[in-house]
Amino acid sequence: MTEMKSIESRNLHPAMNLRSAPVILDVQHVSVDFVSERQTPAHAVMDLSFMLREGEMLGLVGESGCGKTTLMLSILRLLPAAGRIVSGKIDFFERDLLDLTEAGMNDIRWKNISIIFQGAMNALNPVRTIGDQIKEAIVVHFPRTSKQSLAERIDELLEMVGIGANRKDQYPHQYSGGMRQRAMIAMALACNPQIVIADEPTTALDVMVQAQILELLDNLRHKLGLSVILVTHDLGVVAEICDTVLVMYGGVSAEYADVDSIYNDPRHPYTQQLLKAFPDLSRPKDRLIAIPGYPPQLNALPPGCRFAPRCPQVFERCNIEQPALYQLGPFHQAGCHLLSAS
Amino acid sequence: MSAAPILQVKNLRKLFPFSSEGIVHRTYTYVHAVDDVSFELGQTEVLGLVGESGCGKSTLALTLLGLETATGGSIYFEGEDITHLKGQPMKELRRHIQMVFQDPYESLNPLMTIGDIVTEPLKVHGLGGDKREVASRVNHALEDAGLNPPEIYKNRFPHELSGGQRQRVVIAGALVLEPTILLADEPVSMLDVSIRAEILNLLADLRNTRGISVLFITHDLATAAYFTDRVAVMYLGRIVEIGPTLEVLNNPAHPYTKALLSVIPVPNPRQRRERIILSGDPPNPVNLPPGCRFHPRCPSAFERCLQDDPINFDLGEGHSVHCWLHDAPVSASNRV
Numbered sequence: 001m002t003e004m005k006s007i008e009s010r011n012l013h014p015a016m017n018l019r020s021a022p023v024i025l026d027v028q029h030v031s032v033d034f035v036s037e038r039q040t041p042a043h044a045v046m047d048l049s050f051m052l053r054e055g056e057m058l059g060l061v062g063e064s065g066c067g068k069t070t071l072m073l074s075i076l077r078l079l080p081a082a083g084r085i086v087s088g089k090i091d092f093f094e095r096d097l098l099d100l101t102e103a104g105m106n107d108i109r110w111k112n113i114s115i116i117f118q119g120a121m122n123a124l125n126p127v128r129t130i131g132d133q134i135k136e137a138i139v140v141h142f143p144r145t146s147k148q149s150l151a152e153r154i155d156e157l158l159e160m161v162g163i164g165a166n167r168k169d170q171y172p173h174q175y176s177g178g179m180r181q182r183a184m185i186a187m188a189l190a191c192n193p194q195i196v197i198a199d200e201p202t203t204a205l206d207v208m209v210q211a212q213i214l215e216l217l218d219n220l221r222h223k224l225g226l227s228v229i230l231v232t233h234d235l236g237v238v239a240e241i242c243d244t245v246l247v248m249y250g251g252v253s254a255e256y257a258d259v260d261s262i263y264n265d266p267r268h269p270y271t272q273q274l275l276k277a278f279p280d281l282s283r284p285k286d287r288l289i290a291i292p293g294y295p296p297q298l299n300a301l302p303p304g305c306r307f308a309p310r311c312p313q314v315f316e317r318c319n320i321e322q323p324a325l326y327q328l329g330p331f332h333q334a335g336c337h338l339l340s341a342s
Numbered sequence: 343m344s345a346a347p348i349l350q351v352k353n354l355r356k357l358f359p360f361s362s363e364g365i366v367h368r369t370y371t372y373v374h375a376v377d378d379v380s381f382e383l384g385q386t387e388v389l390g391l392v393g394e395s396g397c398g399k400s401t402l403a404l405t406l407l408g409l410e411t412a413t414g415g416s417i418y419f420e421g422e423d424i425t426h427l428k429g430q431p432m433k434e435l436r437r438h439i440q441m442v443f444q445d446p447y448e449s450l451n452p453l454m455t456i457g458d459i460v461t462e463p464l465k466v467h468g469l470g471g472d473k474r475e476v477a478s479r480v481n482h483a484l485e486d487a488g489l490n491p492p493e494i495y496k497n498r499f500p501h502e503l504s505g506g507q508r509q510r511v512v513i514a515g516a517l518v519l520e521p522t523i524l525l526a527d528e529p530v531s532m533l534d535v536s537i538r539a540e541i542l543n544l545l546a547d548l549r550n551t552r553g554i555s556v557l558f559i560t561h562d563l564a565t566a567a568y569f570t571d572r573v574a575v576m577y578l579g580r581i582v583e584i585g586p587t588l589e590v591l592n593n594p595a596h597p598y599t600k601a602l603l604s605v606i607p608v609p610n611p612r613q614r615r616e617r618i619i620l621s622g623d624p625p626n627p628v629n630l631p632p633g634c635r636f637h638p639r640c641p642s643a644f645e646r647c648l649q650d651d652p653i654n655f656d657l658g659e660g661h662s663v664h665c666w667l668h669d670a671p672v673s674a675s676n677r678v
Contacts, residue, residue: 063534176623206394206561211605211619233535236564236607240614259611277539278609284567284591290540294504 019331024194024227025052025075025113030088032067032074034298042298044070044083045251052195057221057228059238059259061274062248063295068231069118071248072197076115077105092195110141114188115197118231119204122180124172130183131168134158137190157186161216178209185216189224196221199231214241235278239263244331247271250296250306253325257332267334270307305337313338346421347382348522348555349406349439354379354415356398356405360628374627375401377579378415383523386549388556390566390587392602393576394624399559402576403525406557407439408432420522437467440516444528446508450500457496460484460514467519479518486551487514488544506537513544517552524548527559542569564606567591572660575599578627578635585661595663597642634666642667 032045045067052058062068073079075090077097090097097108117123125133131154138145138153145153155165161182172180181201188196198217202210218241221228230242238245238259245262247255247270255268266272276289293310302308308318317337326339356376375398383389393399404410406417408427416425424435443449450459460480461470470476484492487510500508509529516524526545530538546569548554560566566573567587574584575598583596594600601618608615620639625631631638637647646666655668 063536178623207563207602207605208394208620209623211617212621215617215619234607235535235609239609239611240607263610264612274536275609277536279562279564279568280609281564281567281591281603281606282608282610282613284588286568288539288542288568290538290543291536292540294506294537295534 019053021053021055023051023053024093026089026091027051027071027075028089028091030071030074030090031086032070032079033084033086034082035084036082040299043251043301044298045074048088048248048251048253050246050253050256052227052229054194054227055221055225056244057218057230057242059242059245060229060231060248061233061235061238061245063233065295065298066248067251067298068248069199070251072115072199072229072231075197076109076113078109078115107141110137110193111191112193113195113197114191114193116181116184116188116199116201118199124180124183126172129169129171130163130175131158134168134183134187134190137187141191153190157189158183160189160220161186176209177205178212181205181209181213182216185213185220189220192224193226195227195229197229197231200233201230202237203232203234210237217241235263235274236280247274250301251298252306252322253333253335254307255332255334256325257329257334261329261332265332267328267332267339268307268336269311269313269338271334273310273312305335346385348385348420349383349557350418350421351382351406352380352416352418354402354405354417355413356401356410357413371628374398374579374630376405379576379579379581380415381574381581381584383555383557384571386553386555387572388546388549388558388570390563390570390573391557391559391576392561392563392566392573394561396624396627397576398579398627399576400527403441403527403557403559406525407436407441433467437469437519438521439523439525440519440521442509442512442516442524442526442529445532446505446512447532449512450508452500454499455496456484456489456498456500456503456511459500459511460496460518463515463519469519480514483514483518484511486517486548487511488540489514504537505533506540509533509541510544513541517548520552522553522555524554524556525559526556528561529558530565531560531562538565545569562606563602575602578624578630580635580664582636582665583661583663585657586659589659589661593661595657595661595668596636596665597640597667598636601641634664 028049030045030048033041034044035041048071060068074085085098134154134157135150138150154168158165158168163179163182202213214237217228220226232238242259245257245259246253249270255271262271266275273291277291279288291310296302296306304320305318305323308314323335323337325333325335327333354376355378357372358375359370360373379402391399401410405412412425416423427435457480460483461476464470464476470479481492484495489495489510530541545556558566558570570587572585573587573590574581577598583590583599594603601620604618618641622639625638633649634647634652637643652664652666654662654664656662
């Protein structure tokens with residue numbers, strides 16, 4: 001192995017630049033139900049809105065089952081058969097994706113919006129080479145690409161994600177976990193999308209490999225001007241590289257703000273609790289504070305606020321009425337009755 | 343750490359023979375899973391064992407339990423050599439050293455009730471005496487694991503419980519034997535963040551309520567930082583640094599520890615720091631590099647690291663490190 005070190009210094013992304021960047025994805029009041037014949041429908045996502053600007057990295061945070069993946073699949077219209085988008089709009093460059101035909105949507109997927117699925121690094125085809133699998137991603141969307149430009153593009157993509165074109169003829173088992181995840185990123189970038197959705201891209205990886213992958217994603221988005229939605233349950237990861245954060249709980253938006261406000265001025269009790277439950281090396285001997293109970297069942301939601309049964313600051317109104325989202329600043333929203341006065 | 347250590351590990355080695363070529367000329371190569379590891383676990387101490395996957399931390403735990411046979415070195419439990427125990431004495435020993443596995447979704451029998459699951463270890467070890475005593479032990483274990491009141495859980499099945507509750511059942515199953523040591527192998531990595539804290543707090547409390555020592559195995563230094571007294575950092579089968587947790591966090595001595603600390607995400611965007619990202623993956627534990635096994639990835643490697651395997655340097659106050667940078671004359675003058 002050669003000299004291998006990389007020391008990188010990082011700065012906060014100036015929020016100013018982001019505010020002026022054009023909005024490319026505008027999700028408005030989207031609700032998604034999962035229906036089944038016998039049971040009451042599960043409201044997996046309810047009245048959820050957010051937007052994504054060019055070059056922005058949005059962190060989508062929440063516990064398992066809070067609807068993060070459902071929301072992402074709705075954007076791509078890849079929900080499983082039981083899933084229905086019951087209301088809302090998803091504007092991509094001012095075109096509502098929900099109005100598109102299936103063929104029209106096919107044209108958007110991968111060319112405009114691609115996704116790195118959760119655990120996808122284990123979903124590579126074991127009997128085909130990495131190069132071959134990247135090729136497929138391109139050919140499906142650009143069938144008339146010449147052999148030579150295909151080969152060039154594959155080399156370019158592999159170099160871009162730090163694999164090295166000389167490894168394109170290798171099979172997935174010859175790659176380490178981190179390398180496979182890089183290959184998945186290369187595939188997601190194959191057709192030059194404007195938006196990449198990364199669903200828990202580092203969850204199964206070691207800390208050091210996680211750092212490598214996050215660094216790669218961050219570099220790529222600056223280099224390619226990508227917008228990225230990073231779906232994760234890891235608040236540390238979000239603090240490291242995201243510009244904005246959407247905290248979901250039980251299918252609704254609990255808090256939505258720029259990254260600094262989420263960590264330094266959290267207004268929703270769930271966000272506050274979540275931060276206390278997360279180990280932070282800068283205060284190693286504090287006791288972690290667990291959130292008692294567990295997230296709600298989506299087909300048996302509490303009548304009022306979904307967080308009420310676990311909330312330390314719950315009061316009467318919370319059990320009766322669902323809170324609205326309160327605007328707390330130019331870019332800070334939270335859905336909690338405690339904020340109704342402000 | 344007080345009095346005599348409850349567990350002592352000296353120069354422990356576990357090699358796995360691997361790949362033989364030909365039938366006549368059989369040549370073995372070895373995976374150096376655990377290579378010359380020494381440490382002590384004090385009474386009611388919580389020791390964190392931190393390292394990336396493949397560094398040998400789980401093999402170490404299995405070897406301590408006698409589930410893998412040590413290739414070399416020795417393990418002492420309460421002063422007694424237990425390295426090569428077999429049969430009844432080994433079974434006896436396992437009562438005292440219990441393991442909590444990683445995945446509570448797979449380590450509970452779905453066809454058994456929680457009560458039966460927690461009772462089973464008592465049956466296996468022929469403990470507990472009459473029915474009433476068994477029941478009281480099981481209740482006590484469930485209570486200590488935070489499943490309160492035990493009656494409402496005993497007749498339930500694992501699928502009726504959440505992930506956090508399941509992990510509590512696993513812990514209760516270990517506690518019912520009244521062990522002195524718990525080996526917890528990544529006990530929270532499968533759980534949601536909001537649930538993790540309660541399991542970690544539970545483990546930390548057990549030393550007070552039950553006087554238990556815990557060996558906490560994890561890849562996450564941040565989690566280890568929260569409730570361990572001391573922490574040992576493992577790289578490719580060897581403990582490269584060990585010391586009191588706060589001391590290691592504040593004054594990491596090994597370049598690997600420094601790198602690990604620097605990449606732990608800090609949940610505060612105002613504290614985005616310089617990160618030392620080691621590229622590549624740890625080298626293959628079959629063909630270890632000559633000299634220091636970390637040198638190919640080490641940002642501070644110099645000539646000596648390429649040739650000589652570093653010895654242990656004592657930094658005082660129980661903090662020690664395997665790294666040539668701490669050899670006095672070198673660190674003073676000719677660093678490269």
